[in-house]
Amino acid sequence: MTGNKKQVLELARPVFYTTGRMKSVCSFLLKEVRAISGTNRQEMLACCGLSDEELRVLEEAGGVRAGERDYQETVGLAAALRQAGFSLEEIRRYFQDRAPEARRALLTGKRWDIVREIHDRQLRLSKVDYLLYLERREGPRGAR
Numbered sequence: 001m002t003g004n005k006k007q008v009l010e011l012a013r014p015v016f017y018t019t020g021r022m023k024s025v026c027s028f029l030l031k032e033v034r035a036i037s038g039t040n041r042q043e044m045l046a047c048c049g050l051s052d053e054e055l056r057v058l059e060e061a062g063g064v065r066a067g068e069r070d071y072q073e074t075v076g077l078a079a080a081l082r083q084a085g086f087s088l089e090e091i092r093r094y095f096q097d098r099a100p101e102a103r104r105a106l107l108t109g110k111r112w113d114i115v116r117e118i119h120d121r122q123l124r125l126s127k128v129d130y131l132l133y134l135e136r137r138e139g140p141r142g143a144r
Contacts (some may be wrong), residue, residue, distance in 0.1 A: 041066045046077055058082065061091040086110060 044066070045055055058078040064071050074095070081091050094106055 044072065050079065055090060058091070061088050062095050063092075084110070085087065 015053065041055060043125050044050070045052060050058070055075065058075050059065060062074040062078040064074045078095070081094060086094070090110065094103055097103060
């Protein structure tokens with residue numbers, strides 16, 4: 001696998017994506033997984049950059065085994081959900097409930113969790129920015 005493909009698969013660094021960019025990243029991941037010639041676990045390990053333990057957990061969460069129909073797509077989707085911050089229990093629920101409304105509700109709930117987390121971090125950042133402003137304007141408080 002080339003370095004560019006591995007970077008796309010590893011969404012661990014903080015990067016902001018537009019909806020269109022995220023769609024292309026996710027569809028790239030799924031296309032990459034579908035391009036694997038067979039349903040071999042070793043190919044999945046190499047493609048997704050996962051450890052054997054991580055792949056086993058995602059297979060369990062997705063309810064699939066190597067060699068089964070839809071193996072690559074299920075494990076690829078489970079990996080994308082994991083990278084998006086879903087817990088293993090949430091991934092299990094996603095695959096157990098086949099109703100599109102339930103899946104959308106799970107995705108929407110996670111989205112709002114992330115929005116709340118971003119909001120909390122923005123508030124903390126604003127407080128630090130204000131303290132920096134005071135520090136620059138008034139000078140160090142302990143040095144008087």
